[in-house]
Amino acid sequence: MSINEVCSVFGIWGHPDAARMTYYGLHSLQHRGQEGAGIVVTDGERLKGIKGDGLVNDVFDEKKLDSLKGNGAIGHVRYTGKSGIENIQPLLFHSSSGSLALSHSGNLINANDLKHQLEMQGSIFQTNTDTEVLAHLIKRSGYLATKDKVKNALSMVKGAYALIMMTENELIIAQDPNGLRPLSIGKVGDAYCVASETCAYDLIGAEYIRDVEPGELIIINDDGIHEERFSLSGSNAMCTMEYVYFSRPDSDIRGINIHTARKKLGKQLAIEANIEGDVVTGVPDSSISSAIGFAETAGIPYELGLIKNRYVGRTFIKPTQELREQGVKMKLSPVRRVVEGKRVIMVDDSIVRGTTSRRIVRMLKEAGATEVHVCISSPPMTNPCFYGIDVSTHEELIASNHSVEEIREIIGADSLTFLSVEGMMKVIGKDDLGKNCGQCMACFTGEYPTEIFPDTPLPYEKEMK
Ligand code: SF4
Numbered sequence: 001m002s003i004n005e006v007c008s009v010f011g012i013w014g015h016p017d018a019a020r021m022t023y024y025g026l027h028s029l030q031h032r033g034q035e036g037a038g039i040v041v042t043d044g045e046r047l048k049g050i051k052g053d054g055l056v057n058d059v060f061d062e063k064k065l066d067s068l069k070g071n072g073a074i075g076h077v078r079y080t081g082k083s084g085i086e087n088i089q090p091l092l093f094h095s096s097s098g099s100l101a102l103s104h105s106g107n108l109i110n111a112n113d114l115k116h117q118l119e120m121q122g123s124i125f126q127t128n129t130d131t132e133v134l135a136h137l138i139k140r141s142g143y144l145a146t147k148d149k150v151k152n153a154l155s156m157v158k159g160a161y162a163l164i165m166m167t168e169n170e171l172i173i174a175q176d177p178n179g180l181r182p183l184s185i186g187k188v189g190d191a192y193c194v195a196s197e198t199c200a201y202d203l204i205g206a207e208y209i210r211d212v213e214p215g216e217l218i219i220i221n222d223d224g225i226h227e228e229r230f231s232l233s234g235s236n237a238m239c240t241m242e243y244v245y246f247s248r249p250d251s252d253i254r255g256i257n258i259h260t261a262r263k264k265l266g267k268q269l270a271i272e273a274n275i276e277g278d279v280v281t282g283v284p285d286s287s288i289s290s291a292i293g294f295a296e297t298a299g300i301p302y303e304l305g306l307i308k309n310r311y312v313g314r315t316f317i318k319p320t321q322e323l324r325e326q327g328v329k330m331k332l333s334p335v336r337r338v339v340e341g342k343r344v345i346m347v348d349d350s351i352v353r354g355t356t357s358r359r360i361v362r363m364l365k366e367a368g369a370t371e372v373h374v375c376i377s378s379p380p381m382t383n384p385c386f387y388g389i390d391v392s393t394h395e396e397l398i399a400s401n402h403s404v405e406e407i408r409e410i411i412g413a414d415s416l417t418f419l420s421v422e423g424m425m426k427v428i429g430k431d432d433l434g435k436n437c438g439q440c441m442a443c444f445t446g447e448y449p450t451e452i453f454p455d456t457p458l459p460y461e462k463e464m465k
Pocket of ligand 1: 180238242
């Protein structure tokens with residue numbers, strides 16, 4: 001636990017109350033970013049947007065939503081380490097050739113290079129986001145049709161992007177050639193919608209249609225939906241951490257339900273760990289499903305050993321070590337009657353710095369657990385992520401510099417087991433139909449699905465020079 005997704009996107013076309021639908025869509029995607037939210041709407045003649053710091057509910061009220069009139073809208077929720085209203089998306093640009101709004105989930109790994117080149121050619125940037133680089137490339141393209149401008153711009157950027165753009169009269173959707181971040185299409189009545197996660201469809205009564213394919217470009221306007229490719233070299237490398245941690249349990253990605261995937265990860269972990277205990281408990285919320293799977297396979301009762309205080313934000317939003325530790329205390333509480341006098345198997349999804357695990361182990365022991373065995377439903381995270389996830393540097397990743405036994409000692413556990421890479425692939429390397437679906441596992445294996453540029457900004461360093 002305690003790593004953060006960088007953003008989530010939602011879009012809708014052909015709905016009379018597009019802004020309100022987008023508000024509800026973003027509400028369902030709130031777990032992917034809590035630092036800022038925005039919606040841009042089109043009435044067919046002009047684009048208008050509202051954005052602000054905080055949760056979707058903090059930014060929007062009835063009056064603001066009523067002021068956003070139109071049949072098309074895109075929205076965004078944001079998590080990054082950098083602040084500034086100008087960096088909150090959707091980004092909105094106006095020019096004599098028309099307006100353009102962009103919502104982006106992911107990270108463009110050659111953005112610094114491109115930004116430098118664009119500045120040398122006279123571009124002036126208004127934000128610190130990599131997304132603005134894309135806007136400049138689109139606007140500077142010599143092509144006439146928006147679709148061709150976007151294809152031309154996308155041929156220059158590298159990295160991870162689930163992208164929704166909007167002009168006065170169309171939505172433009174693109175998924176990077178490796179399909180690193182999830183993006184799918186749904187339908188509600190005659191309106192099309194697009195979202196980072198399928199859980200957004202339930203709240204608005206939409207029906208899931210399909211995932212956007214790697215390298216695919218989709219245009220939606222009043223004439224319907226037009227599908228084509230901008231890259232033929234698509235290679236399915238969906239982020240494995242979407243299954244392990246980021247996505248909501250009620251979402252499906254590539255035909256795999258997240259809760260089911262996590263439960264299977266827990267079952268595989270129980271086989272690999274093969275340890276004894278009296279109760280199994282999961283660290284809420286993302287590890288509950290894997291803890292249930294672990295308990296089922298191990299034949300040990302699952303119990304609610306830890307309770308989450310729902311009114312505290314995510315731990316890692318707080319920057320210092322001291323505040324992070326305080327954040328864990330505020331966020332989780334042990335259920336003393338459940339763990340007292342018991343050998344507790346504590347299932348968690350990942351260990352990043354080790355700070356959170358150490359606090360939780362101590363908390364369980366202070367509550368009377370006689371032993372705490374930590375089982376992690378993913379392999380040791382040894383490499384940083386360049387694709388839009390706040391996963392530290394090598395130095396900050398405890399598994400990058402310590403053996404499993406050293407980590408066990410640091411976090412104070414009686415035993416520590418990580419799921420193997422092979423075990424993980426066995427569980428989520430195939431879709432519901434049993435077909436192989438490629439995964440990015442770079443933070444566990446160091447094998448990145450794209451080239452990595454020397455100055456590739458890590459997501460939390462995304463404020464570019
Ligand atoms: S490096 Fe890890 S967190 Fe980043 S996209 Fe790949 S699997 Fe996901």
